[in-house]
Amino acid sequence: MRLGILGAGQLGRMIALAGYPLGVRCQLLDPAPDTSASQVASVISGRYDDPDMLDRLVTRLDAVTYEFENVDIAAVEHLDGRVPVRPGRRALEVAQDRLAEKSFFQDHDIETPAFAPADTLDELRSAVAHVGLPAVLKTRRLGYDGKGQVVLREEVDIERAWELGGGVPLILEAFVPFERELSVLAVRGVDGDMGCYPVVENHHVEGILTRSYAPASDLGPELEERARSYVRRLLTDLDYVGVLALELFQAEGRLLANEIAPRVHNSGHWTIEGAETSQFENHVRAVLGMPLGSTSMRGHAAMVNLIGALPTADQVLAHPHTHLHLYGKEPRPGRKVGHVTVRHDDPEVVRRTVERIRGLDGTL
Ligand code: AMP
Numbered sequence: 001m002r003l004g005i006l007g008a009g010q011l012g013r014m015i016a017l018a019g020y021p022l023g024v025r026c027q028l029l030d031p032a033p034d035t036s037a038s039q040v041a042s043v044i045s046g047r048y049d050d051p052d053m054l055d056r057l058v059t060r061l062d063a064v065t066y067e068f069e070n071v072d073i074a075a076v077e078h079l080d081g082r083v084p085v086r087p088g089r090r091a092l093e094v095a096q097d098r099l100a101e102k103s104f105f106q107d108h109d110i111e112t113p114a115f116a117p118a119d120t121l122d123e124l125r126s127a128v129a130h131v132g133l134p135a136v137l138k139t140r141r142l143g144y145d146g147k148g149q150v151v152l153r154e155e156v157d158i159e160r161a162w163e164l165g166g167g168v169p170l171i172l173e174a175f176v177p178f179e180r181e182l183s184v185l186a187v188r189g190v191d192g193d194m195g196c197y198p199v200v201e202n203h204h205v206e207g208i209l210t211r212s213y214a215p216a217s218d219l220g221p222e223l224e225e226r227a228r229s230y231v232r233r234l235l236t237d238l239d240y241v242g243v244l245a246l247e248l249f250q251a252e253g254r255l256l257a258n259e260i261a262p263r264v265h266n267s268g269h270w271t272i273e274g275a276e277t278s279q280f281e282n283h284v285r286a287v288l289g290m291p292l293g294s295t296s297m298r299g300h301a302a303m304v305n306l307i308g309a310l311p312t313a314d315q316v317l318a319h320p321h322t323h324l325h326l327y328g329k330e331p332r333p334g335r336k337v338g339h340v341t342v343r344h345d346d347p348e349v350v351r352r353t354v355e356r357i358r359g360l361d362g363t364l
Pocket residue numbers: 113136143144145146147173174175176177178181204207258259
C-alpha cells in the first residue's frame with residue numbers, strides 16, 4: 001500500500017519507518033529541501049498549497065495523512081474525494097483554532113481552564129473580568145511550544161499584553177497552577193475500533209517537551225479512566241481516523257484539557273519500544289484501514305528528548321536499557337534532534353536511567 005504524508009520532519013520519518021515492515025511505501029511532501037524524512041523515504045519538495053504538487057503527491061496513493069496540524073484546509077479540500085485524507089478535516093479545523101478547540105471540549109463535557117475570546121482590547125478587558133487573573137493570553141492560531149503566549153498577572157498588564165499580541169485573534173485562558181502535565185494518546189480505525197495508550201506525565205522546559213514518563217506515576221484508576229474517556233469521546237465525536245493526542249493539566253483532582261494534536265505526538269515516542277504497537281505503526285494501520293495493534297505497555301518507559309545538541313551514540317548507549325533515535329538533523333538551539341527511550345520492567349530503573357542520561361544534550 002502507499003501512504004502520502006504532508007510534512008517530512010522527524011514525525012514523517014518515524015511514520016515512514018513504521019510503514020516499511022507492513023509493506024507500506026510512503027511518499028512525503030515538504031517545502032524544505034533536506035528533511036529528516038528524506039534520508040529514509042521519498043520526499044517531493046514543494047509547497048502544501050500548490051495544487052500541482054498535491055496532484056503529484058496523490059498519484060497512486062491509498063490515503064494521505066500529515067505530521068503537523070496547521071495543514072491548509074484548502075489543501076485538504078483539494079485532495080478530498082480523490083484520496084482519503086485521515087484524520088479528516090473536522091479534526092484539523094478544531095485543532096487549528098484554540099477557541100474552536102476549547103469550545104469543542106466544553107460542548108463534549110471535557111473540563112477546560114476558563115476561557116474567553118479576546119479579539120479587541122475591549123473584549124480582552126471583559127475576558128479578564130470573566131476569566132480572572134492570572135491568565136494566559138494566546139494567539140488562537142499557529143501557536144506551538146508556548147510561542148505566541150503571554151501571562152497577565154495584574155490589571156496593568158492588560159494594555160501591555162494587547163500591544164504585544166493584539167491584531168490577530170486571541171484567546172484568554174485562566175492560568176492553571178497545575179501539579180503536572182499529562183497527555184493521553186489514542187487511535188481509532190476506519191471501522192470505529194479504538195485503542196488507548198496509558199496516560200503519560202510530561203515535563204517541559206521553556207515550552208518544549210523534555211521528558212515523558214509512561215505510565216504517569218500515582219495517577220489512580222479514576223483519573224486514568226477519566227482521561228481515557230475524554231479522548232475516546234473526542235475520537236468518536238470527530239469520527240476520527242488515526243492517532244490523536246490530548247494534552248491535560250492535572251490540578252487538585254481535576255483534569256483540564258489544554259489542546260489536542262490530530263497526529264502522532266512527541267509524548268508518544270516511547271511507544272516504539274514501550275508498547276506492543278507503536279503510535280507510528282498504529283497510525284499507519286488506522287489511516288490505511290488495517291486492523292489496529294494492541295496499545296498495551298511493555299513494562300515501564302520514559303522518553304528523553306535531545307534538544308539543541310547531539311550526544312554521541314556511545315554516550316547514550318553506554319547506559320543499559322536505552323534506545324537511541326537520531327533524526328539526522330543539524331543541531332541548533334531549541335531544535336529537537338533526537339530522543340532516547342528508556343524501557344524496563346522496574347519503574348525505579350527507568351527513573352534512575354533517565355537521571356543519568358538527561359542533560360547529555362546540555363538541557364536540564
Ligand atoms: P500550549 O502551547 O497551549 O501547549 O502551551 C505551552 C505550555 O504553556 C503548556 O505546556 C503549559 O506548560 C503552559 N500553559 C499553557 N496554557 C496554560 C494555562 N492555561 N495555565 C498554565 N500554564 C499553561
